[in-house]
């Protein structure tokens with residue numbers, strides 16, 4: 001893998017490089033009156049959340065950058081158990097500093113080393129947050145880019161008069177869910193446009209990170225969507241419906257050439273429409289087929305990745321209540337996404353649409369007319385059959401070998417309880433090896449019944465150290481992270497990861 005590799009063609013190819021963000025001080029400032037606005041359902045005990053998150057980082061390092069493990073362990077041994085070890089703090093000189101497991105804060109600090117960009121970003125954040133000039137000057141005065149990055153993310157600034165850390169502007173408590181800020185599609189990046197003000201600064205920071213660092217030398221590979229000009233003439237209520245918002249939890253680069261995208265509480269039909277057009281217009285992205293999945297708008301299922309994720313070429317984990325909800329395939333070749341994927345409150349049904357890029361369309365001919373077609377596979381009658389069909393068609397798995405594991409083993413009330421705590425939101429480290437939370441006990445039974453092993457991250461570290469197992473030899477396993485605090489933020493390992501590079505999956509033909 002090249003050092004700056006950007007390459008994702010599936011959800012399950014061996015993970016090589018990703019973007020994460022460790023829980024920062026802003027999370028420790030959440031108050032109950034802000035829950036709804038800031039997209040939390042509870043307060044969290046930050047130091048315990050960090051301990052849980054550190055296990056996640058360590059697991060990622062074992063698989064992606066094992067040379068760093070000795071370094072991490074030496075800190076863990078030396079340091080006070082109650083404190084966050086310095087090696088895990090992205091702003092600390094002793095930070096583990098991997099080029100495979102990248103923290104947004106650390107990457108942002110690199111962006112801030114360039115003076116011109118630094119002033120641009122400070123102004124952008126201050127304008128967005130409505131800060132006073134006094135605050136802007138204080139930010140300007142922070143010389144250390146690592147310290148500045150931390151403040152721009154957490155909103156927490158040191159007040160020397162009061163000798164206290166105080167909020168200078170709102171924190172970004174959801175920035176740990178890096179999945180949502182952008183999506184790598186083959187070697188391109190689709191930038192998110194967050195649905196709610198609580199997450200809009202995340203989209204802005206990601207813009208700077210991608211244009212001035214990750215894609216600095218290939219900016220043409222960044223896909224940005226924006227509002228249509230008529231949007232600006234809509235009243236506030238209409239704007240809510242027609243905003244082109246998209247969050248990464250609704251987009252999956254599911255198989256080479258095939259992208260899934262959800263219309264949900266967070267991603268609007270207008271955005272999906274716009275994305276389909278920009279992607280098909282740009283043959284270099286290499287996406288030939290887009291499947292659109294519309295799910296009801298619910299807080300409990302805010303993105304499609306809260307309802308299903310892929311485990312192995314032939315295995316999926318799915319919230320059973322959504323398995324075969326009736327869908328209506330659109331059967332027209334003259335298709336206007338905008339009108340048919342109606343996003344209004346009145347139309348809260350489940351829908352599936354498959355759209356293929358018209359074979360002969362090129363960038364030049366695209367605007368001239370026929371450039372996409374609706375291609376319906378009759379085997380697909382709902383979400384579960386869609387997933388089965390992806391295993392069969394995209395990964396060449398015999399129909400009888402496809403397995404669906406259900407949230408809570410499909411038994412009420414465990415299905416709903418465990419979906420809420422992210423039983424369906426797993427991150428694949430490689431084909432068949434996934435990371436999830438340790439609290440979804442009924443879902444685990446489904447894994448065992450389907451021949452998977454279950455092991456906690458800390459047990460696995462012991463086995464790695466004793467050389468009883470290695471990331472290369474481990475197969476068909478669900479690895480459990482401690483989750484008492486993490487799950488309160490309402491996202492799982494899938495949400496807490498933005499893959500930048502995965503190996504291609506081998507498909508036997």
Ligand SMILES: NC(=[NH2+])NCCC[C@H](N)C(=O)O
Pocket residue numbers: 039040174177179180248249250302303305306425489490491492494495
């Ligand atoms: N891809 C995901 N499912 N992300 C989960 C995001 C959770 C976060 N609290 C929010 O509501 O925005």
